[in-house]
Amino acid sequence: MTQEIIIAGFGGQGVLSMGKIMAYSGVMQDMEVSWMPSYGPEMRGGTANVTVILSNERISSPILQTFDTAIILNQQSMDKFEEKIKPGGTLIYDSNGIFNLPTRKDINIYHIPAAKEAGKIGNIKTFNMIVLGGFLKIFPIVEMDNVIKGLKKSLPERHHKLIPMNEEAIKRGLGVVETIQTV
Amino acid sequence: MTQEIIIAGFGGQGVLSMGKIMAYSGVMQDMEVSWMPSYGPEMRGGTANVTVILSNERISSPILQTFDTAIILNQQSMDKFEEKIKPGGTLIYDSNGIFNLPTRKDINIYHIPAAKEAGKIGNIKTFNMIVLGGFLKIFPIVEMDNVIKGLKKSLPERHHKLIPMNEEAIKRGLGVVETIQTV
Amino acid sequence: MGELRLMKGNEAIAEGFIRAGVDAYYGYPITPQSEVMEYLMLEQPEKKTGMVVLQAESELAAINMVYGAACTGKKAVTSSSSPGISLMQEGFSYIAGSEVPAVVLNVARGGPGLGDIQPAQSDYFQSVKGGGHGDYRQIVLAPSSVQEMYDFVSIAFDLAYKYRIMVLILSDGAIGQMMEKVVLGDQIPRMTNQEIKDKYDSWAITGRTPGREHNVITSLDLDQENLERHNHHLQAKYREIVEKEVVFEEYAIEDAEYLMIAYGTSARICHKAVQLGREKGIKVGLFRPITLWPFPDKRIKELSNQVKGILSVEMSAGQMIEDIMLAVESKIKVEHFGRYGGVVHSPEEVVIALETKIIGG
Amino acid sequence: MGELRLMKGNEAIAEGFIRAGVDAYYGYPITPQSEVMEYLMLEQPEKKTGMVVLQAESELAAINMVYGAACTGKKAVTSSSSPGISLMQEGFSYIAGSEVPAVVLNVARGGPGLGDIQPAQSDYFQSVKGGGHGDYRQIVLAPSSVQEMYDFVSIAFDLAYKYRIMVLILSDGAIGQMMEKVVLGDQIPRMTNQEIKDKYDSWAITGRTPGREHNVITSLDLDQENLERHNHHLQAKYREIVEKEVVFEEYAIEDAEYLMIAYGTSARICHKAVQLGREKGIKVGLFRPITLWPFPDKRIKELSNQVKGILSVEMSAGQMIEDIMLAVESKIKVEHFGRYGGVVHSPEEVVIALETKIIGG
Amino acid sequence: MAELRIEDIIKPENIVFKKTKLFTDKPLSYCPGCGHGVVHRLVLEVIEEMGIEAETIGIAPVGCSVLAYEFMNIDMVQAPHGRAPALATGIKRIHTEKFVFTYQGDGDLAAIGTAETIHACNRGENIAIIFINNGIYGMTGGQMAPTTLPGMQSSTSPYGRDVETMGHPMKITELVSNLPGTRFVARHAVHTPALVRKTKKAIRKAFENQKENKGLSFVEVVSNCNSGWKMSPVESNKWLAENMLPFYELGTLKDE
């Protein structure tokens, strides 16, 4: 099994750390993983993305042109990455901030209203964990136990108090996924 | 005709400028010339030498291992360069400051008591011109006229007043050469 | 088995410095490798091993701090990326000339000039032919995974001390920035001053204790005959390294009719490209030089008797290909396929290049 | 015919700068080339042509002053020797990346490190492969006489402007320090600001006058696709230069059975060695690359069909030989004969090397 | 008083402040609230007001403002890290009639570029140096700069700058004011309207001085880097006023 995922959005949406938790979860489950961020000069406002590969085999190239799954969190990323999903692959997005919805017919599409959910929780910082939850719902490739372990590993000690809140958010994410189309 | 000459002595003996005048004299006579100095860090006290080649043909290598003629003005240079004269070549030296006289039998040897002569003139700065005179006596390869022209060319304008004195010294050099041996 | 972590290449190598018992890191920020110093500053190795971490005022200062520390027999290291590495060339030449052990990391990016900050392999010539002046060499190791970023630190220092030479770890932005699993080894204790004195007193600047001559580290010899002799000594050392220290890795070579040669990130891409090629029925293998200098030319020459053509895959306009051609002695077709300026090949396009440039060409 | 003088190579090239209408010389002292700046300071070209001569605080500053001046379309030049040239590598890479015309003189000396101050040719790799980071090239001219030190200034600037590229004049301590006859040409007037604007306004920083876009000189492009495109443009330019600008000289080639290949001072030595060899009855010729990059590989390949063996003679541990071997494609024997660390070959030993390494070998 | 609608006010003839024409159309790439934008504008306004855009050459080395050339619609050169004063020297010496300025960050000017800064100042090059001191390396992600305050956190001083091991913050402006080659040396800030106006006057003076061949003018602007400082823009300006300014005192250090 190999899952080649891109997560793409604004810099402040927690894209990189979501990828990191995903990757760490894979590690906890004894998978091979790679996490390759886009990186740029500090100046804010740009988009950020990260390629995460989870696999049971040795990972060749950490840099990919096409993806099994794209998690897309803003319009720019939609414009850029929708076309790079492999036929039969999966697109997951939050419609908040996305004007032009995906048009491809040959991929599975899911919607996660994560921003709205985060608003309900009253903590915008849980946004990326809700998205993660949604992803896990669609692809239960890592067990929840391992996700929590990954979460622990990827957060510095001093932030461990935030784990329950994040766990909560992930679980919420599991519940709010909407299937748009499947192929 | 090609003359490959090394002039070697202490830094202060005017070795380099003597070579330069020699080279310039050659230029005035439409010869090909090269002048290649030893060069080192500024700190004084070391020996200095210059390789001068005068030729009617294109000059290949300006850097030589053996010489037609060596003009030797201190002991260190005698130790180093006596052996590098080609068989049948010529050694010219001033015995002032040289303890071990040359021993080779297969070369022509001349002595020029230039330091003594310069002492007589009362101007130590004429030393190198006296040596040059001696050389020209042995090898009249450039005409005196051209030597004077070379002298003019190689001295900056402001030193031109010294030309008569130098001319005088060269002429004196012509007169004081002693033949030690010829082969 | 050691401790398992998920780390960036830059972090892994920084942890590698600590655990290899490095005495000092001196560096200057530059993307995409600033995490090296940042990680060290956060980890505070001075409290764990006594390792010093200092932000220098420039790359020039950093390499000369390393040079100074290295003269005393201590393990010193710096890291930078392409433009910063260019500024260190005088220092590299001094380190070579005066024969001190040192390790330098280049997390290369796109050039020339300020270029960009994306991964590139266009500093190959600079690394293996010598970007500084004079006849000198440095060992160049090319990691292609985060694990190797970590592992190569010890290897680099072993080589550096064995030959009193600089070892350059030539990585790139992809390997520096990506996270992978890495298994960390145990902490190797830093050598004590006494141990250094016992081991390296024949050359290291440790203070002239009674009974020994003063030690001098210099690359100067104003007498050209002496300097030539010194150069002969260096060349002999380099020949020994060429003889003994070549390292490479092979993948799917046994039955290969075609060969890709690539290092670092490109080798990762090619690993996949080989799989894709084989899926298409092309018998292609991958040869990965791990030491870029000494270059594995003997083995490549051998392989050139086996295969029909070689594709050199590099994130550059074509640099390593010269060394391959020198090795192969033009018996078979050798072509370069490069993406550069920060662009990384896709495995798919590598396969196409193989098909058009080598097989079909 | 022009004015006849007896000059050092360093003086001749300095005079060449003045007469070629150079706008600015920025430099820092280092043996064996300090006479370049000293001559200029003495001659006060600012009074003759308005040329600026400024002693910089370092080689880093000097090359960046040149870079700045060059960006404005002015003819700017610096000179140094090996260690100082190493410090300029970042600057060279910037000049290449941002495509400005500039000329740099390296009067090379023995290395590595501080080395010595005697002539050497061990900066060949640095010069032709690129000592800085990134995929770039610079044109490298190798004068072998004082006359050529003078003559190559104009040639260098013509090339530099034709291709907006850096031209390195790679000389050595022997050519810098020796005096020979040199025939000086007429003074070429410096270009006026208006002339520069008329000619180079498409790229030069001359002030954004109404009606044109602002000009920008940069080597930065944070978008890697763009940077790759820029690199493609650079590579195309380099290919054009390889096609059009190769220059070399041949001596006693017609009936040659053996070939010496050498440049600069070594070529002088070999010129004599050819004569000595021919006196001994060896049919040997000399091939002298004048452009080291672009390297005359086509012609060498041709010649490799004629001769039985090639001796590469270099004041180095063996650098140019790689380019020769790449050209010859291992059809015939190619060997290196080097003296280095500031030692210069004698013609006699070159002949012996030819006999033992090539003819007898 | 007559009823006045906003539309009556917003008419071309009533404009009292608008963007200088010397900005290109590109939106600034700086983080929200970054002081670089203000200083960019001031430089351009001065150039516009003096009418010297055809005679001005700008030099921006590496730092967040490396992209200044994207925004300033004047001829510009991008310099290697730290070397802008060398480029400026190289240019000004053969373009004595042109206006040449560098626009440099604190890492650039006071770390890697120390020698070039000091020597351009010492030679008294007839140029203007605009120096943005935000106490940090903004572009590369918030590392410690020579100007980082004692105890201040950065990505390479995560536990705060320890002056014992990392050295003291450097007042390079004071240093260069001691060199005879500098003629006008001042330190300003741009986080309040009044300070912005003062800064503009100083920048104007730096350009005027060139016309009079006075030698080197050096204008430091103490500015924020909210990204590097990990604060909101408004917080960062407050922090600046409370922490940076007591150490980096504003005012004219030299005017000869």
Add this chain to the structure above:
Amino acid sequence: MAELRIEDIIKPENIVFKKTKLFTDKPLSYCPGCGHGVVHRLVLEVIEEMGIEAETIGIAPVGCSVLAYEFMNIDMVQAPHGRAPALATGIKRIHTEKFVFTYQGDGDLAAIGTAETIHACNRGENIAIIFINNGIYGMTGGQMAPTTLPGMQSSTSPYGRDVETMGHPMKITELVSNLPGTRFVARHAVHTPALVRKTKKAIRKAFENQKENKGLSFVEVVSNCNSGWKMSPVESNKWLAENMLPFYELGTLKDE
């Protein structure tokens, strides 16, 4: 008074001055009369008197004194031009118990090495910098240095230093004394016996300070370069007293 023969005086037990054992046997390669020799001796005498030769590391970059390692019988490193303070930092940080000094010329320390000098001083590295200011580049044949006096001739200022185009002579010692990292900064000379003794005291202090972990000590010695100045040694010392010293005033600039 008894008849006293010289031989009666010249006996080992009467020695009041002899060459320090820390000189190697090699004769100094410096020009006759060059001040480098005196300063070499003073450094070695201090090391000998403090008994610290086993704990001392010297660093000499390029300049006439690049060969210091030939004459000083202590462990030494030869540094690239201008970088000695960086090497010293690199060494001292991991050898806090050792005595580390640099021995640098004015070209080295105040031109190409400006950044390294300023930053080692600013960080307050616990080292000693011995700085020989002879107003010229001695080793390379007498080119202008940052410290060359106005109007002074050199091979790159053959008509005298023109401060308008070549800049002012730089008082780098004053500059570094303004940095908080320096603790002891002094300027001395060695052309008279009394001044030699004072210089030695200062050098001693620079080494003592290291023992006390005080930070950076900086001792400038204004010295002659008769070769570069094209004077006899005696003339050069006279010229130094009359021309260099009024500009480079002797004394302690800082002692904290």
Add this chain to the structure above:
Amino acid sequence: MAKVRGAIVVDVERCKGCEICIGSCPTDVLRMSVDVNGKGYHYAYMENPEACTGCVNCATVCPDTVITVYRIKVPS
């Protein structure tokens, strides 16, 4: 005495929502929008337009120069 009235126009799409202008206004004219612009930023707008004197303060400190200021004298 003539009274002065001002108004500003914010280039909404270029406003980065830094809020620096807000505190610079002596007459408390400005607020941040609840909506976001195309780049996701809240933008400044005149909440109390009648209080604006056209003093230019906000435009002076705006890092992105997105504010244009207008002023007229109103005969009182």
Add this chain to the structure above:
Amino acid sequence: MAKVRGAIVVDVERCKGCEICIGSCPTDVLRMSVDVNGKGYHYAYMENPEACTGCVNCATVCPDTVITVYRIKVPS
């Protein structure tokens, strides 16, 4: 009062004839030789040895440290 007498020994072969010692002697003891040493330098010697007080001045300024100084107290 004890009178002080001194003497110096110049390492003739290492003296570089710089003459710096000469002027430093308060009692005018030193002169330069007419002869030269092996390196061609005139060297310093005690022309008036009886005037030497062993004050060490000459040795202190000698750049090549070629002077050794001796001193004894002579009971007067």
